Amino acid sequence: MRNIIAFPVLGLAVILQTSVISRINLISGYADLPLILLSAWVLQERVKSSWHWAATICLMLGFVSALPWPVVVVGYCGVVFVAQILQKRIWQAPLLAMFSVVFIGTLFMHLLSFAVLRISGTPFLFSDVMGLITLPSLLLNMLFSIPIYTFIRDLAVWVYPEEQYE
């Protein structure tokens, strides 16, 4: 039952992403709220529903975005995979782990988007994409990481109370 929290939280995140965050752009890039939320959620030690959250995000963004759905699925599942690896290795410094996951996840997501769109015929230049989209998005994602990590940590404590923690 506690996994149901994913739907309102991620639904709100997607709504905020499409209506607000996508208008706050730095050059041509903007933050990826679902990616940051997912990263922060997976990094919580007590959370066991990482893949459910990834699936929910893929469902919602695949429906809303014009990105090819394989990009969304592979991208966000890749973020979960990276976060789970890093969570076991950098567990003593959660904020460092958060930054690392967001950094790697953003790069992975953007490289994947670039590759798939380029193959499908969109005339992108790698230098343009890196300079105008990826680097500004990275900076914004890093900026959003700290408050979102705090929020998600509190949410995880609320959803998975200490006495039920396995």
Next chain:
Amino acid sequence: MNSRSLQTTIIFLVVGGILALSLGGFFGTASRQVGSVLIEIQTWFSSRFIGLQDFMTAPRDIVSLRMRNTELETQVSQLQTQVIELQQRVNETEILAALVNFSRSNPESTYKAAAVIGRDPSPFLHYIIINRGSNDDIQRGMPVVTNQGLVGRIDAVIADAARVQLITDPASSINVYLQNAETNAVALGSVTGDVSLDMISQNTVVESGDLILTSGLGGGYPSDLIIGQVVTLRTLEYELFQEATVQLALDFSRLDIVLVITNFRPVNITPLEPLPSP
């Protein structure tokens, strides 16, 4: 009446008479000096009393003033909210009025107004989401415009919303017509949201300020929709075509309300395109 009370009466009468005469100004300089001293004493007492009164009553005034100030600040914030709401309504009304004028001046098309409710979550793509869908007879491929020019076309539709590919999207290419140069070209979107022109013949003379309209070629868009103006032309002798940068007619970062042309059906010319020879 005994002699003592008679004396007292006489003294009172004399002093009263002198006082009355001095107040009446009959004693000249002497009465003025006495009067000024009295006035100064009066002033001193009065000012001290007012000061003391202020000191005693000031705390109560500050509390009441603060309460009044809070009330007024609340009223000001409420009025500011009302002003903002009314300003928004005025802006919406102005936009709608402009769109109505546009639709009246182009009676050959039928329009459906829609509000922009979001943008694509990926920064790689330039799409918007509007609040009209298949329930409002919106279909894939319909052009989307404002009174200022072409916005894009419907890319995907659900019941109550639709996704619109903007002409600034990197994957967008539109056949256009340069009005003054009387030649065709292709308008291409880009990552930055700018639009450039390509496929302009080397023999064509294009000048800055030339108006760019949709040509209707290819059947993807109706003809004569405004896109923008030519800003600069880039001509290289070793290239087949000239390129140009475009000043777009509308600001895509401030799209609020758009019009969908509902009586236009895009033509699929794919079956007519020649197959590559084996």
